[in-house]
Amino acid sequence: xxxxxxxxxxxxxxxxxxxxxxxxxxxxxxxGLVGGMxxxxxxxxxGNSFVANRSMAIFIVIxxxxxxxxRNGLREMAAKLIGKIKxxxxxxxxGAYGVLRLILAAFNVSLGGTAGFVRPVVMPMAIGAVEAKHxxxxxxxxxxxxxxxxxxxxxxxxxxxxxxxxxxxxxxVQSTLKxxxxxxxxxxxxxxxxxxxxxxxxxxxxxxxxxxxxxxxxIYGQKK
Amino acid sequence: MDPKIAIGTxxxxxxxxxxxxxxxxxxxxxxxxxxxxxxxxxxxFWCSLAVILVFGRWLPKLWSGIxxxxxxxxxxxGQVKAGPNGGPSKEYTEAQAKKIGYxxxxxxxxxxxxxxxxxxxxxxxxxxxxxxxxxxxxxLLMIFSKNNKPKTFLDDSKRMxxxxxxxxxxxxxxxxxxAIFTTAGVGQVIADLVxxxxxxxxxxxxxxxxAVAMAIFTMIMGNAFAAITVIxxxxxGPFVLALGANPTVIGMLALTCGxxxxxxxxxxxxxNIVPVAILDMKGRYxxxxxxxxxxxxxxxxxxxxxxxxx
Numbered sequence: 001x002x003x004x005x006x007x008x009x010x011x012x013x014x015x016x017x018x019x020x021x022x023x024x025x026x027x028x029x030x031x032g033l034v035g036g037m038x039x040x041x042x043x044x045x046x047g048n049s050f051v052a053n054r055s056m057a058i059f060i061v062i063x064x065x066x067x068x069x070x071r072n073g074l075r076e077m078a079a080k081l082i083g084k085i086k087x088x089x090x091x092x093x094x095g096a097y098g099v100l101r102l103i104l105a106a107f108n109v110s111l112g113g114t115a116g117f118v119r120p121v122v123m124p125m126a127i128g129a130v131e132a133k134h135x136x137x138x139x140x141x142x143x144x145x146x147x148x149x150x151x152x153x154x155x156x157x158x159x160x161x162x163x164x165x166x167x168x169x170x171x172x173v174q175s176t177l178k179x180x181x182x183x184x185x186x187x188x189x190x191x192x193x194x195x196x197x198x199x200x201x202x203x204x205x206x207x208x209x210x211x212x213x214x215x216x217x218x219i220y221g222q223k224k
Numbered sequence: 225m226d227p228k229i230a231i232g233t234x235x236x237x238x239x240x241x242x243x244x245x246x247x248x249x250x251x252x253x254x255x256x257x258x259x260x261x262x263x264x265x266x267x268x269f270w271c272s273l274a275v276i277l278v279f280g281r282w283l284p285k286l287w288s289g290i291x292x293x294x295x296x297x298x299x300x301x302g303q304v305k306a307g308p309n310g311g312p313s314k315e316y317t318e319a320q321a322k323k324i325g326y327x328x329x330x331x332x333x334x335x336x337x338x339x340x341x342x343x344x345x346x347x348x349x350x351x352x353x354x355x356x357x358x359x360x361x362x363x364l365l366m367i368f369s370k371n372n373k374p375k376t377f378l379d380d381s382k383r384m385x386x387x388x389x390x391x392x393x394x395x396x397x398x399x400x401x402x403a404i405f406t407t408a409g410v411g412q413v414i415a416d417l418v419x420x421x422x423x424x425x426x427x428x429x430x431x432x433x434x435a436v437a438m439a440i441f442t443m444i445m446g447n448a449f450a451a452i453t454v455i456x457x458x459x460x461g462p463f464v465l466a467l468g469a470n471p472t473v474i475g476m477l478a479l480t481c482g483x484x485x486x487x488x489x490x491x492x493x494x495x496n497i498v499p500v501a502i503l504d505m506k507g508r509y510x511x512x513x514x515x516x517x518x519x520x521x522x523x524x525x526x527x528x529x530x531x532x533x534x
Binding site: 001003004006007010011014015017019020021022024025027028031032034035036037040041042043044045046047048049050051053054055056057058059060061062063064065066067068069070071072073074075076077080081104106107108109114115118119123143144146147148149150151153154155158159162164165166168169170171172173175176177179180182184185186187188189192193195196199200203204207208 | 239277281289311318320321323324325331339351353354358368369385388390393395398401406410413417448453475476486487491493503506511526533
């Protein structure tokens with residue numbers, strides 16, 4: 001029973017927003033000590049696991065080009081690509097961004113997140129679509145469009161990234177299962193997620209499209 | 225090198241060395257940045273990571289463990305910070321976009337493509353494919369523009385590492401915590417405890433409890449990576465996998481069930497609360513409110529998927 005103290009430390013620590021790295025180390029040392037390991041054995045276990053899981057640092061190699069891709073106009077071209085849909089409603093702009101983001105997430109490429117892409121690119125396009133139709137965008141509508149853009153951003157990123165063969169999520173699953181004695185391979189782990197990712201994109205796309213259409217009707221309809 | 229070691233392992237080791245060199249460059253460059261606010265801490269962090277990555281294979285376990293702690297100390301003390309921003313100007317990226325155009329997507333998609341090609345056609349780890357993809361992407365970028373010199377890539381990667389910071393080590397640290405849990409026998413204790421509440425031996429109940437527990441614990445902890453190490457050992461292993469379920473399907477989907485929790489909690493502030501500020505929104509929970517239905521549908525979908533494909 002006392003061995004669960006580490007689990008309690010992790011849950012409480014994360015919930016109380018303490019420093020994540022400190023929580024993990026404290027939980028590790030406390031669990032090891034109450035579980036009958038000495039300091040040397042604990043350090044050896046940490047070292048062994050860390051070295052065995054060096055593959056999780058693959059993002060470092062990827063970063064060798066992500067910054068430079070950005071430098072060479074990746075965001076600008078992504079914006080241009082989304083801008084290609086004609087007569088788009090705000091909901092369609094958000095949906096198109098979702099499609100692009102999911103595809104790029106599957107290749108482990110981010111366009112810069114909310115600060116780097118949604119605020120400077122997606123929102124002006126969505127608001128532009130509303131203004132083209134109604135002249136001025138309603139405040140309540142804009143607030144919801146922001147919420148939906150951020151939602152699309154998160155949904156497609158979470159469920160898209162797991163399609164990348166060698167993403168950090170799958171690597172952690174692989175190492176967790178290995179400790180329990182189950183061998184898995186990265187390509188199969190990614191394959192399992194294909195229906196999930198497609199379904200997530202469809203659900204969010206349809207939901208946001210109709211929500212925007214509904215808002216569009218209820219907000220501007222009464223003014224006419 | 226020892227000829228008995230498989231070529232795939234050797235290539236993977238080369239990849240780790242490359243990672244280490246990039247991390248080491250970030251650490252050493254920090255030392256030369258005059259305006260940097262936490263030079264020593266930041267340099268210690270990236271340089272010790274570099275040593276573990278490059279020499280991990282040959283270092284005694286104890287040394288690696290000590291190096292992990294040395295790396296973690298400045299991070300815990302808040303002494304790992306980003307350097308002065310050397311990002312490109314908007315004018316420059318716009319000019320480059322005009323010049324290079326849609327061709328920029330070729331190097332962008334190279335890493336993922338090579339990972340798949342390696343997974344399908346070779347016995348070597350797809351991660352080596354990612355590394356090869358990075359090299360091809362870098363070569364293409366150098367062909368596209370003469371301004372992209374080797375130093376440009378290194379400086380840009382340093383800038384990106386500064387942005388992700390020490391939290392990027394979370395998966396590796398959580399894996400280490402999982403290893404300690406396993407060695408100390410924590411899984412057995414949780415399993416004994418849970419078996420008093422739910423019946424062992426019923427896979428359907430096990431799957432539903434595992435999936436829902438992943439979502440709920442992620443909501444409490446705000447982090448699916450932290451949840452999966454604990455919940456898989458305690459519930460996923462003894463109540464689902466031990467009964468013969470497919471570990472690839474169950475283990476992987478459990479993670480994305482956790483993501484449904486991430487979408488529904490203010491604890492995942494980076495994703496759900498910070499954007500509210502970035503987008504100047506009025507309602508603090510308006511991002512979460514737009515995600516709740518999606519999260520509920522996705523959790524249900526995945527539980528059904530697990531039950532069918534188990």
